Amino acid sequence: MRLRHKPGAADQIKQYAHYVIPNPTEQKGKWKQVFEKEQPLHIEVGTGRGRFMVEMAKANPHINYIGIEKYTSVISDALDKLIEAEVPNLKLLNVDAQKLTDFFEDGEVDRVYLNFSDPWPKVRHEKRRLTYKTFLSMYQQILHADGEIHFKTDNQGLFEFSIMSMANFGMTIHFLSLDLHNSEFEGNIMTEYEEKFSSKGNRIYRVEAAYRK
Numbered sequence: 001m002r003l004r005h006k007p008g009a010a011d012q013i014k015q016y017a018h019y020v021i022p023n024p025t026e027q028k029g030k031w032k033q034v035f036e037k038e039q040p041l042h043i044e045v046g047t048g049r050g051r052f053m054v055e056m057a058k059a060n061p062h063i064n065y066i067g068i069e070k071y072t073s074v075i076s077d078a079l080d081k082l083i084e085a086e087v088p089n090l091k092l093l094n095v096d097a098q099k100l101t102d103f104f105e106d107g108e109v110d111r112v113y114l115n116f117s118d119p120w121p122k123v124r125h126e127k128r129r130l131t132y133k134t135f136l137s138m139y140q141q142i143l144h145a146d147g148e149i150h151f152k153t154d155n156q157g158l159f160e161f162s163i164m165s166m167a168n169f170g171m172t173i174h175f176l177s178l179d180l181h182n183s184e185f186e187g188n189i190m191t192e193y194e195e196k197f198s199s200k201g202n203r204i205y206r207v208e209a210a211y212r213k
């Protein structure tokens with residue numbers, strides 16, 4: 001993700017505290033009350049500029065969504081989209097996902113989306129990949145027993161690593177596509193990165209995995 005300084009981003013985030021929730025540790029175990037309706041909760045880790053979350057929230061009003069992004073200048077672009085869309089079922093968190101268990105109670109989340117996560121190609125950086133076993137363990141803790149991870153990327157190396165990591169963790173893979181855009185999968189919502197890389201001709205890989213047997 002190329003970062004640029006966005007003047008006023010931090011102030012804008014403070015101003016829209018009903019969209020970018022400040023002090024998310026205080027909401028741990030209480031996210032249902034933050035939204036207008038009590039309904040399943042899906043989160044995206046590394047939400048970037050937010051198109052996926054905003055379009056998912058518009059298409060699925062029966063689901064509550066939280067997009068998590070560590071960079072203020074980046075999440076500010078997601079906030080711009082949310083302000084325009086005015087959907088009640090999407091909130092944003094400007095936090096580092098390494099602390100997910102500080103923000104969500106055990107079993108509070110129903111699905112985790114990972115889209116075009118940073119690949120960290122050097123082996124010595126593998127612990128930073130969002131599908132490394134420590135992250136899978138965190139997702140398992142905050143996910144409901146029937147919860148799932150839905151992951152897509154154009155990066156073959158990261159995809160292979162992630163499948164191995166999930167399998168070694170004992171997860172069950174129940175959907176896999178090695179070419180999502182030329183598959184029969186319906187209802188795909190493209191992320192910003194997905195549009196950029198697929199327009200260059202890159203294949204998109206997708207997996208859905210669960211912790212239940």
Ligand SMILES: C[S@@+](CC[C@H](N)C(=O)[O-])C[C@H]1O[C@@H](n2cnc3c(N)ncnc32)[C@H](O)[C@@H]1O
Pocket residue numbers: 001045046047048049068069070071074095096097098114115116117118191192193194
């Ligand atoms: C390559 S971008 C993909 C953005 C978006 N999901 C998409 O597909 O267009 C990855 C994003 O994940 C964010 N990210 C990476 N590690 C993170 C972490 N530990 N916590 C929160 N955000 C993270 C980065 O800042 C970046 O915006």
